[in-house]
Amino acid sequence: MLQLIYVSTARANDADCAAILATSRENNGRDGxxxxxxxxxxxxxxxxEGPEDRVEAALARIQADPRHRAIVLLSxxxxxxxxxxxxxxxHRLPGADGDLFLARVAQLVAQASPDVRATFEGFAEARRAA
Ligand SMILES: Cc1cc2nc3c(=O)[nH]c(=O)nc-3n(C[C@H](O)[C@H](O)[C@H](O)COP(=O)(O)O)c2cc1C
Structure with a gap:
């Protein structure tokens, strides 16, 4: 199985996360x-993470998506x-409580390997004041 982690920057200040989430759920469920x-x-x-060909195909679509830019593969x-x-x-909504968001991220990566956990928790912590 292939696992990728990337970081990117939204083009609009309030990227339409609901639409991204809906497409992702559908496609990712289909693709394992x-x-x-x-x-x-x-x-x-x-x-x-998932079957190599499916993950590569998802990455290719994501990289071509104009809703974000400066896509950098971290792992x-x-x-x-x-x-x-x-x-x-x-998803942290504008004005939302930073501590609650950090706790939510920590909860979602609680079962992940140490490297992956550190990547997400460290990023969320660094972005706390953003
Ligand atoms: C930040 C970001 C994350 C995304 N994550 C996924 C994803 O995990 N899976 C996915 O299929 N599409 C994801 N997309 C959407 C893809 O870029 C693309 O629009 C979508 O895969 C096209 O699917 P469709 O051909 O079924 O319309 C993401 C887009 C953005 C901007």
Whole structure:
């Protein structure tokens, strides 16, 4: 199984996360892809894992998506087991409580491997004041 983690920047200040989430749930369910999409309104951090060809195809679609830019792959590795049992999204709404959001991210990565957990928790912490 392939696991990818990338970071990117939303083009609009309030990217339409509901639409992204709906498409992702449908496609990822079909393709056997699990993972987590973090969004704080400006930055995205996403983990995708599943069959190699499906994950590569999803990445190609995502990279061509004009709703974000500056897509940087942070990690690409082969894994024996999934870090995420499902597909989920953590979206911080404008003005939302930073501590609650951090707790939500921590909860979503609680079962993940240490590296993946550190990537998401560290990013969320760094973006706390954003
Ligand atoms: C930040 C971000 C994350 C996305 N994540 C996914 C994803 O996990 N799976 C997916 O299929 N599409 C995802 N998309 C949407 C894709 O870019 C693309 O619009 C979609 O896969 C097209 O699907 P369709 O051909 O079924 O319309 C994401 C888009 C953005 C901007």
């Amino acid at each position: 892809i699990t993972g987590l999409l973090y969004s704080d309104g400006k930055r995205f951090l996403q983990a995708l 690409r590795r082969t894994v024996d087991h999934r870090d995420f049992g499902d597909w989920a999204m953590a």
